[in-house]
Amino acid sequence: MNKYLKKYDVVIVGGGISGLSSLISLYKKGLKVLLVEKSAFLGGRAFSFKDNSTDEIIDNGQHVIVGACNEFVKLIKDVGAEDKIIKVNNFQVPVIYNDETSYLGSKYFKSIIGLLISLLKYKHLSMIEKYYLLIALIKIKFTDVENSNFSENNFKIWLINNKQNSKSIKCFWELIIKPALNDNLENVETAAALSVIKRSFLEKNRLYFGIPKTNLSSLWIPIEKIIERSSSRILKKTNVKNLISSKGKLIGIKLSNGDVVKADNFIISASHSSTINLLKNSNIENNSTPLETAPIVGIHFWFKKPVIKERYIVSAGSKIQWIFNVSRNHNKKGNHIVISQSAAWEWIDKNKSYLKKIFLEELISLFPHINNDDLIKFSIVKQPNATFRCINNSSSKRNISTSFNNLFIAGDWTDTSWPSTMESAVISGRKAAKFIIN
Helix, strand or coil: CCCEEEEEEEEEECCEHHHHHHHHHHHHCCCCEEEECCCCCCECCCCEEEECCCCEEEECCCCCEECCCHHHHHHHHHCCCHHHEEEEECCCEEEEECCEEEEECCCCCCHHHHHHHHHHHCCCCCHHHHHHHHHHHHHHHCCCHHHCCCCCCCHHHHHHHCCCCHHHHHHHHHHHHHHHHCCCCCCCCHHHHHHHHHHHHHCCCCCEEEEECCCHHHHHHHHHHHHHCCCCEEECCCCEEEEEEECCEEEEEEECCCCEEEEEEEEEECCHHHHHHHHHHCCCCCCCCCCCEEEEEEEEEEECCCCCCCCEEEECCCCCCEEEEHHHHCCCCCEEEEEEECCCCCCCCCCHHHHHHHHHHHHHHHCCCCCHHHEEEEEEEEEEEEEECCCCCHHHHCCCCCCCCCEEEECCCCCCCCCCCHHHHHHHHHHHHHHHHC
């Protein structure tokens, strides 16, 4: 590259989902954009890689969407990748508890009606537990969550105050909120938890679970192909050393190899900590406050025989949380599953052999038709800082502002009113692009 590259309308620092969302929005308006990504992969935390220990392509983490994820679905449609998402209508979540399986969500009845019918049939709760569960859901349905001040410091207190016992929490609420917010119920803010329940199950959106039918990195290939045919550009495996300012305005970025790229506008689309570090390295004052993060651990197993026939299953009351049938979801031969463990502080520092032993034993206890000899290979994926935590008034920490009016911040952690999700990332990216377009 030359020391001074041609000027762009916009430079985006970071090729995660928020950065890609900004890129497509700006490209569609005819702007010339440069996106710079430090890794070899696009998608941020939603990427795939070749695992050397198994010689398999695996995802960095298991991602799902729900019917309320309108902006993410729009992005996928915009790039022609909608056919790469499997939509399981009305959720149809098999829940295993005490060696018995029962379903949340109906195969035959749509929307909220199907959910209510499935709850009435739900084997894991007594009639009185189901009654109080339905009362709590009705209360959430008619609560203005965004404009309410809740006296309960955390969601677990709210549940107890609304007559949810330990079994109801274990067999319903925890199965949803723990993976959605990546935290324990006694920690998460009440408003954040209620918002997840209301958006996912109780609004007029089409009710479904969406799961990728291919590895995550494949979702972003269409974006690269679109940009290749334009005046815009994507640079991967390229670090931004600092932002360059002059006379109170940003004018460029300096890459780690010394090259300088000039532009009219800039979007930082990176993790919260990376954004703060870049601003610090650029001597740019800002109002940032640290956000706490939570870990996720994925345990990948390949077996000689099928473990589950369903696309996914969730376990209540065991060490295992959600299990995804990767082979079926990706329409591949073999028996590859991944166990997704949210709020994984108990596991994040354990070595891989230990995790294999613990989760293989737990899996065999849930599904006795398999044994140790059926395991072919395994892999462990750890994300120590997978998501920000919705605790301690986190919404007040979700904005970073500077004095530069041509610098915009995006990321799933910014204040979108959504938790740390792909939907939040798309919303933030579109929001940053809209500021520039307008």
